[in-house]
Amino acid sequence: MTRTFETVGVVGLGTMGAGIAEVFARAGLRVIGVEADEAALSRGRGHLEGSTGRAVARGRMTAEEQAALLGRIAFTTSRDDLAGADLVVEAIPEVMEFKRGLFADLDRICKPSAVLATNTSSLSVTAIAATTSRPAQVIGMHFFNPAPVMRLVEVVRTVVTEDGLPDEIAGLARRLGKTPVTVGDRAGFVVNRLLLSYLNHACALLETGLASRDDIDAAMRLGVGLPMGPFTLLDLIGLDTSYEVCEVLFRESRERRHAPAPILRELVTAGLLGRKTGRGFHSHDRDAPETAGEPGGRPEISLVGLVGGGPDAATVLEALEAAGFKAAVAEPGDLTPVAEADVVVALSDTPVVELAVRLPRPERLVGLHLVGERVAEVAATVVTSREAAETVRDLVRMIGRTPVRCGDRAGFVVNALLYPYLNDAVRMLEAGYASAADIDAAMRLGCGYPAGPFEMLDAIGIERVRDGLRALYAEYREPSFAPAPLLDQLVTAGVPGIRAHVG
Numbered sequence: 001m002t003r004t005f006e007t008v009g010v011v012g013l014g015t016m017g018a019g020i021a022e023v024f025a026r027a028g029l030r031v032i033g034v035e036a037d038e039a040a041l042s043r044g045r046g047h048l049e050g051s052t053g054r055a056v057a058r059g060r061m062t063a064e065e066q067a068a069l070l071g072r073i074a075f076t077t078s079r080d081d082l083a084g085a086d087l088v089v090e091a092i093p094e095v096m097e098f099k100r101g102l103f104a105d106l107d108r109i110c111k112p113s114a115v116l117a118t119n120t121s122s123l124s125v126t127a128i129a130a131t132t133s134r135p136a137q138v139i140g141m142h143f144f145n146p147a148p149v150m151r152l153v154e155v156v157r158t159v160v161t162e163d164g165l166p167d168e169i170a171g172l173a174r175r176l177g178k179t180p181v182t183v184g185d186r187a188g189f190v191v192n193r194l195l196l197s198y199l200n201h202a203c204a205l206l207e208t209g210l211a212s213r214d215d216i217d218a219a220m221r222l223g224v225g226l227p228m229g230p231f232t233l234l235d236l237i238g239l240d241t242s243y244e245v246c247e248v249l250f251r252e253s254r255e256r257r258h259a260p261a262p263i264l265r266e267l268v269t270a271g272l273l274g275r276k277t278g279r280g281f282h283s284h285d286r287d288a289p290e291t292a293g294e295p296g297g298r299p300e301i302s303l304v305g306l307v308g309g310g311p312d313a314a315t316v317l318e319a320l321e322a323a324g325f326k327a328a329v330a331e332p333g334d335l336t337p338v339a340e341a342d343v344v345v346a347l348s349d350t351p352v353v354e355l356a357v358r359l360p361r362p363e364r365l366v367g368l369h370l371v372g373e374r375v376a377e378v379a380a381t382v383v384t385s386r387e388a389a390e391t392v393r394d395l396v397r398m399i400g401r402t403p404v405r406c407g408d409r410a411g412f413v414v415n416a417l418l419y420p421y422l423n424d425a426v427r428m429l430e431a432g433y434a435s436a437a438d439i440d441a442a443m444r445l446g447c448g449y450p451a452g453p454f455e456m457l458d459a460i461g462i463e464r465v466r467d468g469l470r471a472l473y474a475e476y477r478e479p480s481f482a483p484a485p486l487l488d489q490l491v492t493a494g495v496p497g498i499r500a501h502v503g
């Protein structure tokens with residue numbers, strides 16, 4: 001029997017619930033919005049009026065359509081009003097005891113055929129389902145913030161979910177104009193599991209002093225093309241929420257890298273929760289200053305040395321010559337041609353400091369890694385002089401890129417953050433949790449990323465990522481940085497890309 005979903009209850013009209021109610025009402029469904037008390041109900045109604053009002057102001061909806069949409073939503077503080085709903089979506093705070101209490105009530109109030117859904121980001125849907133007498137009809141329906149805009153819905157089935165129900169909920173999500181991805185009940189599902197691991201890792205790198213907050217944010221935003229850097233995103237999500245999700249991931253995986261970074265705890269304890277409290281990693285009281293510096297003056301240098309070959313070295317050489325610099329090039333095997341250069345830029349895979357110590361003046365050597373079209377990481381070793389590092393940063397600005405300063409560690413900033421994230425996606429695929437196409441769609445639509453992890457893997461090249469992961473593992477000895485066996489095998493088998501082989 002296929003269910004029809006015409007009347008939908010939404011419990012909790014906060015950040016997510018108000019958006020979810022709007023999404024249902026936009027699609028023509030009748031909505032019963034339930035809040036805890038009159039004050040919260042009026043705030044929830046305000047969210048809905050504000051959001052649809054902005055749509056009218058932008059010409060995306062007429063005033064009549066707005067009135068009709070709001071007319072389809074009944075606002076109440078009584079859960080008993082949900083008795084006739086075909087589906088109830090819960091969006092109350094992320095506290096298991098609150099959710100379990102609510103679901104026990106909904107089970108008692110709602111008609112026997114009704115489906116009960118949770119919008120939880122990280123809690124166990126199975127544990128929530130177990131509080132009801134209808135666990136087969138309990139499912140996760142995980143929307144993304146802001147719900148009216150973000151196209152992804154993760155549909156979370158448990159081991160006891162009725163056959164066919166995930167497809168029906170996925171069908172409903174499509175009717176709402178969303179793209180559903182159906183997954184099992186594992187902490188963080190697809191998006192938060194991959195995203196929070198990466199964000200927590202960024203905190204860990206910040207704590208080691210590898211690079212500054214702004215440099216890491218700029219590297220990921222301008223270099224990789226993500227909509228925002230990790231610290232800006234953590235502030236947007238809320239540091240308390242991020243902390244909780246990491247905690248849940250850690251409880252399931254017992255992997256140290258999922259344990260919330262100490263800096264998260266410190267900021268949360270200090271009440272600096274991100275955008276919602278005005279301050280987190282960044283201050284949100286005013287616009288943050290741009291990290292990209294002003295173009296510097298022309299450094300006093302007559303010869304620039306370049307170590308390395310390949311397209312990056314050719315790009316830099318061309319840009320330097322176009323800017324009027326004399327340049328000498330050396331391969332990592334013999335550094336003689338650059339021995340007398342005023343500053344030496346290393347663009348090879350050899351650790352920067354290993355090259356530095358082979359020069360007569362090791363303090364003149366600086367590592368450089370071009371990222372995308374707009375960023376270059378500038379890595380100073382323990383012996384690099386300040387002048388040399390500043391000169392190279394000036395050169396980077398002259399060739400039209402934003403310099404990101406970092407220490408001489410494998411992967412610098414970008415690859416140290418990006419490659420483990422890609423590896424996590426491969427491990428998720430290997431575990432049979434979701435398909436490559438679903439994981440790609442989830443990260444594109446749930447996070448606004450320009451490409452999913454498997455698309456990124458193919459664009460970068462699987463061998464390059466595998467080798468980069470090996471170098472990261474050798475440096476940090478973090479077990480999760482070891483290349484996933486599937487990645488290793490595909491490289492060994494000589495396949496050109498991952499998506500053609502995993503479907």
Ligand SMILES: NC(=O)c1ccc[n+]([C@@H]2O[C@H](COP(=O)([O-])OP(=O)(O)OC[C@H]3O[C@@H](n4cnc5c(N)ncnc54)[C@H](O)[C@@H]3O)[C@@H](O)[C@H]2O)c1
Pocket residue numbers: 011012013014015016017034035036040090091092093094095098102119120121122142143144145237
């Ligand atoms: N904020 C996000 O980015 C995001 C994204 C996806 C999922 N989620 C999940 O959505 C859920 C809600 O998160 P949020 O950010 O909207 O929280 P929120 O604090 O903005 O909203 C929660 C709302 O629930 C109401 N509420 C509390 N107890 C209630 C009760 N017993 N009955 C009815 N209403 C009650 C509160 O008054 C509040 O308006 C959480 O499970 C969260 O993990 C959040």
